Amino acid sequence: MSNVKTRSKTKNTVKIEQNISLKPFNTFGIDATATHFISVSSIDELKEVLALKNYPNKLILGGGSNMLLTKDYDGLVIHINLKGVEKVSEDDDFVYVRASAGENWHEFVIYCINNDFGGIENLSLIPGNVGTAPIQNIGAYGVELKDIFHSCEAMSIETSSIKTFNKQECRFDYRNSIFKQEIKGQFIVTSVTFKLTKRNHQLHVNYGTIASQLEAMQIENPTIQDISKAVIYIRESKLPNPKDIGNSGSFFKNPVVSTQLYNKLLQNFEDMPSYPVSNDEVKIPAGWLIEKAGFKGKRFGDYGIHKNQALVLVNYGNAKGSDILKLSELIQSTIKRLFEISIEAEVNIL
Numbered sequence: 001m002s003n004v005k006t007r008s009k010t011k012n013t014v015k016i017e018q019n020i021s022l023k024p025f026n027t028f029g030i031d032a033t034a035t036h037f038i039s040v041s042s043i044d045e046l047k048e049v050l051a052l053k054n055y056p057n058k059l060i061l062g063g064g065s066n067m068l069l070t071k072d073y074d075g076l077v078i079h080i081n082l083k084g085v086e087k088v089s090e091d092d093d094f095v096y097v098r099a100s101a102g103e104n105w106h107e108f109v110i111y112c113i114n115n116d117f118g119g120i121e122n123l124s125l126i127p128g129n130v131g132t133a134p135i136q137n138i139g140a141y142g143v144e145l146k147d148i149f150h151s152c153e154a155m156s157i158e159t160s161s162i163k164t165f166n167k168q169e170c171r172f173d174y175r176n177s178i179f180k181q182e183i184k185g186q187f188i189v190t191s192v193t194f195k196l197t198k199r200n201h202q203l204h205v206n207y208g209t210i211a212s213q214l215e216a217m218q219i220e221n222p223t224i225q226d227i228s229k230a231v232i233y234i235r236e237s238k239l240p241n242p243k244d245i246g247n248s249g250s251f252f253k254n255p256v257v258s259t260q261l262y263n264k265l266l267q268n269f270e271d272m273p274s275y276p277v278s279n280d281e282v283k284i285p286a287g288w289l290i291e292k293a294g295f296k297g298k299r300f301g302d303y304g305i306h307k308n309q310a311l312v313l314v315n316y317g318n319a320k321g322s323d324i325l326k327l328s329e330l331i332q333s334t335i336k337r338l339f340e341i342s343i344e345a346e347v348n349i350l
Contacts (some may be wrong), residue, residue, distance in 0.1 A: 014038060014053075016076065025079060026064035027127050029246030030321045036058075039079040041102070043190060047160040049078055057291050058157070059350070060188050065128030066136055067348045070321035080131055082190055086112060088293055089193045090198065095151055096225050098193040101131025102290065105138075112194075113228050119148040121224040122210075124231045127242055131189040135179040136346075137172045142207030145337055146172035150195040153185035154179075162190065175346055191316045198294055203227060209234055214249075238309045246315030247306065251328060252286040263338060286335075286343050286350030287311040294336050303327060313333065323350060 019245050020037035023029055036055060040046045041143035050058075054157050057075025061067075082100040085108060089096045096115055105128050122143035134152050138145050145194075163339050171178040179187060201224050205211050213230040222230075240247055262282050265272055269292065274282040274332050290296065297307040303319035304327070306312040313324055328345060335343050
């Protein structure tokens, strides 16, 4: 694919690049091409780009960590590169920190931890940028973004006006929000404000293997810094670094099923793990289902399933997005056939 960067001036002040490879802009490392591309670093630039009438097709691109490109994009890709972190307000117990959408998520987490701002430590080392965090309601190890979210600012694609969304308006759900539902494709998140603790941090150590990792680190009274280190160690031991092997982290959501179906499955799969959701629903780890179906570690040429984590589909080099999509569909159909469970992609397919 062409990776020749040429520039064409418009009558506006922004400059649009042509025929740009999106490989550096998605963590799967898929070499799809955008016919037109611009990286915006200010609100004014973003408004100006959205006002361009000669690009009817526009794709908003953040950190590229939650997407699978299955083809070239015939239109204008707008890369959100807004930067900046600031403390908005604080009292004795809490601090409100605003981060711009283009800030790297993990770097922002480390900034908070270094300042002893608590609540965000379990979300260490999640790939991507701040701006996509509320869209996906990212989560890990018993904590979700909604637990530390205060508000976000988002620009209307149609009017370029800025609207502030509070937690209730975002309608957060498991890996879901209003930005993926009712107003999908209508707004661009430009900044997120977080409510974090300054003292009396509420530690979450009982989800997954955090407690055992802290024990292995010989830590009895963990700090938020210790929990972050434990999470980073666990994630690095299970998940491939996108810089080394292309991936988007967990490809599938953990399915929620009825306790009736779960109890039925237990008759044949006694070791099936679950987490209670309500009196009549449980969550089943999708990774366990995929591993049980025999996919973990399988490789098909340049793509496959990671050897240490069955939830992670990988690009070993020059895989096509369409190949990885077909693999994901094979996994879904197999899980449905074996367990009567439908698993849904967490990744956006483009």
